[in-house]
């Protein structure tokens with residue numbers, strides 16, 4: 481039995497899930513053995529502070545990718561299937577919650593399953609792509625990939641650099657603080673893109689630690705400065721992308737937990753993705769905080785199309 485078959489029972493197969501089809505369901509099915517990219521969902525929505533609904537993220541991504549049918553990217557003249565052999569593990573089984581449950585211990589137990597899954601995917605020389613769910617989960621996947629010392633391109637409206645929030649240490653506003661503080665990532669390897677909301681302490685922490693920041697206003701005024709920087713800094717680097725859907729302006733993503741104005745648009749995000757050096761090697765990725773409400777699948781659609789563009793444009797570390 482391969483180490484991937486060991487973790488597979490932790491997941492509900494996409495065929496048995498609510499949508500009933502895998503992400504980017506290709507006509508020609510890819511087997512687990514033949515795949516080089518593995519997608520898995522973690523529909524965690526426990527600590528979100530404002531709007532709820534990120535538990536719908538993985539399903540809305542699967543549903544919109546199934547409904548849109550085509551995996552051909554018009555402006556790239558490329559089909560996703562030409563670039564990746566993708567396998568969808570399905571969603572991590574979530575524990576039953578009751579009123580007495582301890583949130584921290586639930587998150588930590590889900591977290592160990594994420595770390596083990598990402599670790600096994602990496603050990604099988606495949607790329608893990610985590611679909612969320614709240615941003616908390618990125619901590620656990622990045623922890624598994626930390627030994628590759630990746631440069632982290634963190635797209636987000638928020639810094640997520642708080643030490644704790646509402647009495648919770650591990651929650652959706654804290655993952656990058658703890659990744660740095662626990663020694664999993666180096667602060668100067670964190671590039672935060674599209675930032676426009678945080679508190680004074682987070683800003684000071686970022687400045688003191690040398691976290692690289694391109695806030696939304698800087699990008700709006702002079703995107704070329706960012707494109708040049710990304711192209712240079714990703715040259716011959718292993719990279720990880722953590723993509724919070726709320727980096728987009730709230731007009732594109734009305735359902736996510738903390739939608740914010742003054743955000744990026746899809747053309748800007750595509751330019752940024754395309755500015756990544758062709759010598760960069762992608763080691764892993766997450767797409768988090770995607771939500772859906774009452775048949776509003778705008779975020780799922782945007783998440784799918786953003787993921788497709790990242791997958792066709794980036795060179796995968798193990799290919």
Ligand SMILES: [Mn+2]
Nearest residue numbers: 637638724726
């Ligand atoms: Mn955010």
